[in-house]
Amino acid sequence: MKIAVLDKDRSQADLICQVLTGAGHACQAFDSGKEMLGMLKKDSCDLLILDWQVADLSGVEVLRRAKEKLPSHAPIMFVTGNSGEDDIVAGVGAGADDYMIKPLRRGELLARVQALLRRAYPSQNGAEQLQFGPYVFETRPGRLLHDGSVIDVTHKEFYLALLFFRNIGRPLSRAYIHEAVWIRETAVPSRTMDTHVSRVRNKLQLRPENGFRLVPVYSYGYRLEKMGAAA
Incomplete structure:
Protein backbone atom coordinates (compact mmCIF):
# COMPACT_ATOMS: atom_id res chain seq x y z
CA MET A 1 0.00 0.00 0.00
CA LYS A 2 1.11 3.59 -0.67
CA ILE A 3 1.12 5.86 2.39
CA ALA A 4 1.97 9.57 2.75
CA VAL A 5 3.13 10.96 6.10
CA LEU A 6 3.03 14.65 7.04
CA ASP A 7 4.79 15.86 10.18
CA LYS A 8 6.28 19.25 11.03
CA ASP A 9 9.33 17.34 12.28
CA ARG A 10 10.80 15.72 9.16
CA SER A 11 12.83 13.25 11.22
CA GLN A 12 9.58 12.05 12.84
CA ALA A 13 7.97 11.63 9.41
CA ASP A 14 11.02 9.68 8.22
CA LEU A 15 10.87 7.43 11.29
CA ILE A 16 7.19 6.65 10.68
CA CYS A 17 8.04 5.80 7.08
CA GLN A 18 10.82 3.45 8.23
CA VAL A 19 8.34 1.54 10.38
CA LEU A 20 5.77 1.27 7.59
CA THR A 21 8.35 0.42 4.91
CA GLY A 22 9.58 -2.43 7.09
CA ALA A 23 6.02 -3.80 7.05
CA GLY A 24 5.99 -3.86 3.25
CA HIS A 25 4.35 -0.51 2.46
CA ALA A 26 5.59 2.23 0.13
CA CYS A 27 5.88 5.46 2.12
CA GLN A 28 6.66 9.11 1.37
CA ALA A 29 7.47 11.70 4.07
CA PHE A 30 6.60 15.42 4.03
CA ASP A 31 7.10 18.33 6.46
CA SER A 32 4.99 20.78 4.42
CA GLY A 33 1.22 20.54 4.00
CA LYS A 34 1.34 22.37 0.69
CA GLU A 35 4.03 20.02 -0.61
CA MET A 36 1.99 16.94 0.30
CA LEU A 37 -1.17 18.38 -1.25
CA GLY A 38 0.82 19.16 -4.39
CA MET A 39 1.85 15.51 -4.59
CA LEU A 40 -1.79 14.44 -4.25
CA LYS A 41 -2.70 16.52 -7.32
CA LYS A 42 -0.44 14.26 -9.39
CA ASP A 43 -0.70 10.94 -7.58
CA SER A 44 -2.94 9.19 -5.08
CA CYS A 45 -2.35 7.36 -1.81
CA ASP A 46 -4.04 4.50 -0.02
CA LEU A 47 -3.71 6.15 3.41
CA LEU A 48 -2.57 9.46 4.91
CA ILE A 49 -1.01 10.17 8.31
CA LEU A 50 -1.25 13.88 9.14
CA ASP A 51 0.32 15.96 11.88
CA TRP A 52 -2.35 18.27 13.29
CA GLN A 53 0.06 21.18 13.69
CA VAL A 54 2.22 22.00 10.67
CA ALA A 55 3.74 25.37 9.89
CA ASP A 56 2.07 26.28 6.61
CA LEU A 57 -1.54 25.05 6.98
CA SER A 58 -3.95 24.22 9.79
CA GLY A 59 -4.78 20.60 10.51
CA VAL A 60 -8.41 21.11 9.47
CA GLU A 61 -7.36 22.71 6.17
CA VAL A 62 -4.87 19.96 5.30
CA LEU A 63 -7.40 17.23 6.11
CA ARG A 64 -10.23 18.90 4.19
CA ARG A 65 -8.17 19.54 1.06
CA ALA A 66 -6.61 16.07 1.20
CA LYS A 67 -10.04 14.41 1.32
CA GLU A 68 -11.00 16.29 -1.85
CA LYS A 69 -8.11 14.65 -3.70
CA LEU A 70 -8.39 11.09 -2.33
CA PRO A 71 -10.82 8.27 -3.14
CA SER A 72 -13.72 8.40 -0.71
CA HIS A 73 -12.69 5.13 0.99
CA ALA A 74 -9.03 6.11 1.57
CA PRO A 75 -8.50 6.42 5.35
CA ILE A 76 -6.82 9.34 7.11
CA MET A 77 -5.21 9.17 10.55
CA PHE A 78 -4.01 12.30 12.31
CA VAL A 79 -1.46 12.65 15.10
CA THR A 80 -1.39 15.36 17.72
CA GLY A 81 0.88 16.37 20.57
CA ASN A 82 -2.13 17.61 22.54
CA SER A 83 -3.99 14.99 24.58
CA GLY A 84 -6.84 17.44 25.27
CA GLU A 85 -10.20 17.08 23.60
CA ASP A 86 -10.09 20.13 21.29
CA ASP A 87 -7.70 18.73 18.65
CA ILE A 88 -9.25 15.28 18.80
CA VAL A 89 -12.81 16.56 18.39
CA ALA A 90 -11.74 18.87 15.55
CA GLY A 91 -9.88 16.11 13.72
CA VAL A 92 -12.62 13.52 13.97
CA GLY A 93 -15.21 16.16 13.12
CA ALA A 94 -13.25 17.08 9.98
CA GLY A 95 -13.42 13.47 8.78
CA ALA A 96 -10.37 11.67 10.16
CA ASP A 97 -10.78 7.91 10.58
CA ASP A 98 -8.45 7.54 13.57
CA TYR A 99 -5.96 9.48 15.67
CA MET A 100 -2.87 8.94 17.82
CA ILE A 101 -1.29 11.12 20.50
CA LYS A 102 2.46 11.78 20.45
CA PRO A 103 4.90 10.32 21.29
CA LEU A 104 3.96 7.55 18.87
CA ARG A 105 4.57 3.93 19.83
CA ARG A 106 5.82 1.95 16.86
CA GLY A 107 3.87 -1.23 17.53
CA GLU A 108 0.59 0.61 18.07
CA LEU A 109 1.19 2.76 14.98
CA LEU A 110 1.65 -0.27 12.76
CA ALA A 111 -1.36 -2.06 14.27
CA ARG A 112 -3.63 0.95 13.72
CA VAL A 113 -2.43 1.46 10.14
CA GLN A 114 -3.00 -2.20 9.30
CA ALA A 115 -6.48 -2.10 10.83
CA LEU A 116 -7.43 0.98 8.79
CA LEU A 117 -6.16 -0.62 5.59
CA ARG A 118 -8.03 -3.88 6.24
CA ARG A 119 -11.30 -2.00 6.72
CA ALA A 120 -10.78 0.27 3.71
CA TYR A 121 -9.57 -2.42 1.29
CA PRO A 122 -11.27 -5.71 2.28
CA SER A 123 -10.71 -7.22 -1.16
CA GLN A 124 -6.93 -6.93 -0.69
CA ASN A 125 -6.72 -8.85 2.56
CA GLY A 126 -5.43 -11.88 0.72
CA ALA A 127 -1.79 -12.56 -0.03
CA GLU A 128 0.02 -9.66 -1.68
Whole structure:
Protein backbone atom coordinates (compact mmCIF):
# COMPACT_ATOMS: atom_id res chain seq x y z
CA MET A 1 0.00 0.00 0.00
CA LYS A 2 1.11 3.59 -0.67
CA ILE A 3 1.12 5.86 2.39
CA ALA A 4 1.97 9.57 2.75
CA VAL A 5 3.13 10.96 6.10
CA LEU A 6 3.03 14.65 7.04
CA ASP A 7 4.79 15.86 10.18
CA LYS A 8 6.28 19.25 11.03
CA ASP A 9 9.33 17.34 12.28
CA ARG A 10 10.80 15.72 9.16
CA SER A 11 12.83 13.25 11.22
CA GLN A 12 9.58 12.05 12.84
CA ALA A 13 7.97 11.63 9.41
CA ASP A 14 11.02 9.68 8.22
CA LEU A 15 10.87 7.43 11.29
CA ILE A 16 7.19 6.65 10.68
CA CYS A 17 8.04 5.80 7.08
CA GLN A 18 10.82 3.45 8.23
CA VAL A 19 8.34 1.54 10.38
CA LEU A 20 5.77 1.27 7.59
CA THR A 21 8.35 0.42 4.91
CA GLY A 22 9.58 -2.43 7.09
CA ALA A 23 6.02 -3.80 7.05
CA GLY A 24 5.99 -3.86 3.25
CA HIS A 25 4.35 -0.51 2.46
CA ALA A 26 5.59 2.23 0.13
CA CYS A 27 5.88 5.46 2.12
CA GLN A 28 6.66 9.11 1.37
CA ALA A 29 7.47 11.70 4.07
CA PHE A 30 6.60 15.42 4.03
CA ASP A 31 7.10 18.33 6.46
CA SER A 32 4.99 20.78 4.42
CA GLY A 33 1.22 20.54 4.00
CA LYS A 34 1.34 22.37 0.69
CA GLU A 35 4.03 20.02 -0.61
CA MET A 36 1.99 16.94 0.30
CA LEU A 37 -1.17 18.38 -1.25
CA GLY A 38 0.82 19.16 -4.39
CA MET A 39 1.85 15.51 -4.59
CA LEU A 40 -1.79 14.44 -4.25
CA LYS A 41 -2.70 16.52 -7.32
CA LYS A 42 -0.44 14.26 -9.39
CA ASP A 43 -0.70 10.94 -7.58
CA SER A 44 -2.94 9.19 -5.08
CA CYS A 45 -2.35 7.36 -1.81
CA ASP A 46 -4.04 4.50 -0.02
CA LEU A 47 -3.71 6.15 3.41
CA LEU A 48 -2.57 9.46 4.91
CA ILE A 49 -1.01 10.17 8.31
CA LEU A 50 -1.25 13.88 9.14
CA ASP A 51 0.32 15.96 11.88
CA TRP A 52 -2.35 18.27 13.29
CA GLN A 53 0.06 21.18 13.69
CA VAL A 54 2.22 22.00 10.67
CA ALA A 55 3.74 25.37 9.89
CA ASP A 56 2.07 26.28 6.61
CA LEU A 57 -1.54 25.05 6.98
CA SER A 58 -3.95 24.22 9.79
CA GLY A 59 -4.78 20.60 10.51
CA VAL A 60 -8.41 21.11 9.47
CA GLU A 61 -7.36 22.71 6.17
CA VAL A 62 -4.87 19.96 5.30
CA LEU A 63 -7.40 17.23 6.11
CA ARG A 64 -10.23 18.90 4.19
CA ARG A 65 -8.17 19.54 1.06
CA ALA A 66 -6.61 16.07 1.20
CA LYS A 67 -10.04 14.41 1.32
CA GLU A 68 -11.00 16.29 -1.85
CA LYS A 69 -8.11 14.65 -3.70
CA LEU A 70 -8.39 11.09 -2.33
CA PRO A 71 -10.82 8.27 -3.14
CA SER A 72 -13.72 8.40 -0.71
CA HIS A 73 -12.69 5.13 0.99
CA ALA A 74 -9.03 6.11 1.57
CA PRO A 75 -8.50 6.42 5.35
CA ILE A 76 -6.82 9.34 7.11
CA MET A 77 -5.21 9.17 10.55
CA PHE A 78 -4.01 12.30 12.31
CA VAL A 79 -1.46 12.65 15.10
CA THR A 80 -1.39 15.36 17.72
CA GLY A 81 0.88 16.37 20.57
CA ASN A 82 -2.13 17.61 22.54
CA SER A 83 -3.99 14.99 24.58
CA GLY A 84 -6.84 17.44 25.27
CA GLU A 85 -10.20 17.08 23.60
CA ASP A 86 -10.09 20.13 21.29
CA ASP A 87 -7.70 18.73 18.65
CA ILE A 88 -9.25 15.28 18.80
CA VAL A 89 -12.81 16.56 18.39
CA ALA A 90 -11.74 18.87 15.55
CA GLY A 91 -9.88 16.11 13.72
CA VAL A 92 -12.62 13.52 13.97
CA GLY A 93 -15.21 16.16 13.12
CA ALA A 94 -13.25 17.08 9.98
CA GLY A 95 -13.42 13.47 8.78
CA ALA A 96 -10.37 11.67 10.16
CA ASP A 97 -10.78 7.91 10.58
CA ASP A 98 -8.45 7.54 13.57
CA TYR A 99 -5.96 9.48 15.67
CA MET A 100 -2.87 8.94 17.82
CA ILE A 101 -1.29 11.12 20.50
CA LYS A 102 2.46 11.78 20.45
CA PRO A 103 4.90 10.32 21.29
CA LEU A 104 3.96 7.55 18.87
CA ARG A 105 4.57 3.93 19.83
CA ARG A 106 5.82 1.95 16.86
CA GLY A 107 3.87 -1.23 17.53
CA GLU A 108 0.59 0.61 18.07
CA LEU A 109 1.19 2.76 14.98
CA LEU A 110 1.65 -0.27 12.76
CA ALA A 111 -1.36 -2.06 14.27
CA ARG A 112 -3.63 0.95 13.72
CA VAL A 113 -2.43 1.46 10.14
CA GLN A 114 -3.00 -2.20 9.30
CA ALA A 115 -6.48 -2.10 10.83
CA LEU A 116 -7.43 0.98 8.79
CA LEU A 117 -6.16 -0.62 5.59
CA ARG A 118 -8.03 -3.88 6.24
CA ARG A 119 -11.30 -2.00 6.72
CA ALA A 120 -10.78 0.27 3.71
CA TYR A 121 -9.57 -2.42 1.29
CA PRO A 122 -11.27 -5.71 2.28
CA SER A 123 -10.71 -7.22 -1.16
CA GLN A 124 -6.93 -6.93 -0.69
CA ASN A 125 -6.72 -8.85 2.56
CA GLY A 126 -5.43 -11.88 0.72
CA ALA A 127 -1.79 -12.56 -0.03
CA GLU A 128 0.02 -9.66 -1.68
CA GLN A 129 2.81 -11.01 -3.87
CA LEU A 130 6.07 -9.18 -4.48
CA GLN A 131 8.47 -10.86 -6.89
CA PHE A 132 12.20 -10.26 -7.28
CA GLY A 133 13.61 -12.68 -9.84
CA PRO A 134 13.04 -16.21 -8.50
CA TYR A 135 12.00 -14.93 -5.06
CA VAL A 136 8.31 -14.35 -4.25
CA PHE A 137 7.18 -12.67 -1.01
CA GLU A 138 3.56 -13.20 0.07
CA THR A 139 3.19 -10.44 2.62
CA ARG A 140 -0.12 -11.30 4.27
CA PRO A 141 0.80 -14.83 5.45
CA GLY A 142 4.49 -13.93 5.54
CA ARG A 143 5.47 -16.73 3.17
CA LEU A 144 8.63 -16.72 1.06
CA LEU A 145 9.20 -18.86 -2.03
CA HIS A 146 12.22 -19.49 -4.25
CA ASP A 147 11.50 -21.00 -7.67
CA GLY A 148 8.12 -22.11 -6.32
CA SER A 149 9.51 -23.85 -3.22
CA VAL A 150 8.72 -22.48 0.25
CA ILE A 151 11.69 -21.25 2.29
CA ASP A 152 11.35 -21.82 6.03
CA VAL A 153 11.94 -18.39 7.58
CA THR A 154 10.91 -16.73 10.83
CA HIS A 155 8.77 -13.59 10.94
CA LYS A 156 11.80 -11.32 11.40
CA GLU A 157 13.81 -13.14 8.72
CA PHE A 158 10.93 -12.65 6.28
CA TYR A 159 10.72 -8.89 6.84
CA LEU A 160 14.49 -8.51 6.95
CA ALA A 161 14.78 -10.25 3.57
CA LEU A 162 11.93 -8.15 2.16
CA LEU A 163 13.61 -4.98 3.41
CA PHE A 164 16.81 -5.88 1.53
CA PHE A 165 14.98 -6.76 -1.68
CA ARG A 166 12.96 -3.55 -1.60
CA ASN A 167 16.25 -1.64 -1.37
CA ILE A 168 18.47 -3.53 -3.84
CA GLY A 169 21.78 -1.72 -4.34
CA ARG A 170 21.16 0.68 -1.45
CA PRO A 171 23.35 0.50 1.67
CA LEU A 172 21.13 0.15 4.76
CA SER A 173 22.49 1.33 8.09
CA ARG A 174 22.17 -0.76 11.23
CA ALA A 175 19.96 1.95 12.71
CA TYR A 176 17.63 1.84 9.70
CA ILE A 177 17.40 -1.97 9.80
CA HIS A 178 16.72 -1.86 13.53
CA GLU A 179 13.86 0.63 13.17
CA ALA A 180 12.30 -1.26 10.26
CA VAL A 181 12.51 -4.85 11.55
CA TRP A 182 12.89 -4.73 15.35
CA ILE A 183 10.05 -2.21 15.69
CA ARG A 184 9.10 -2.79 19.33
CA GLU A 185 12.54 -3.61 20.69
CA THR A 186 14.64 -0.71 21.94
CA ALA A 187 17.94 -2.58 22.40
CA VAL A 188 19.08 -5.19 19.88
CA PRO A 189 22.67 -6.49 20.22
CA SER A 190 24.78 -6.25 17.07
CA ARG A 191 25.35 -10.00 17.11
CA THR A 192 21.56 -10.57 17.00
CA MET A 193 21.23 -8.54 13.81
CA ASP A 194 24.33 -10.18 12.31
CA THR A 195 22.92 -13.64 13.08
CA HIS A 196 19.62 -12.83 11.38
CA VAL A 197 21.41 -11.41 8.34
CA SER A 198 23.56 -14.54 8.13
CA ARG A 199 20.48 -16.76 8.29
CA VAL A 200 18.77 -14.77 5.54
CA ARG A 201 21.89 -15.05 3.39
CA ASN A 202 22.09 -18.82 3.88
CA LYS A 203 18.39 -19.68 3.67
CA LEU A 204 17.86 -17.63 0.50
CA GLN A 205 21.26 -18.70 -0.91
CA LEU A 206 22.16 -15.10 -1.68
CA ARG A 207 25.34 -15.89 -3.58
CA PRO A 208 26.65 -14.44 -6.86
CA GLU A 209 25.94 -17.67 -8.76
CA ASN A 210 22.26 -17.25 -7.80
CA GLY A 211 22.03 -13.64 -8.98
CA PHE A 212 22.20 -11.78 -5.66
CA ARG A 213 24.84 -11.02 -3.05
CA LEU A 214 24.25 -9.77 0.51
CA VAL A 215 27.37 -7.98 1.74
CA PRO A 216 28.40 -5.99 4.82
CA VAL A 217 29.17 -2.28 4.44
CA TYR A 218 32.10 -1.56 6.75
CA SER A 219 31.15 0.39 9.89
CA TYR A 220 27.67 1.08 8.47
CA GLY A 221 25.38 -1.87 7.76
CA TYR A 222 24.50 -4.15 4.83
CA ARG A 223 23.65 -3.98 1.13
CA LEU A 224 21.92 -6.47 -1.18
CA GLU A 225 23.45 -6.42 -4.64
CA LYS A 226 21.95 -7.78 -7.85
CA MET A 227 24.57 -9.43 -10.00
CA GLY A 228 24.89 -8.93 -13.76
CA ALA A 229 23.45 -11.34 -16.32
CA ALA A 230 26.86 -12.97 -16.70
CA ALA A 231 26.95 -13.86 -13.00
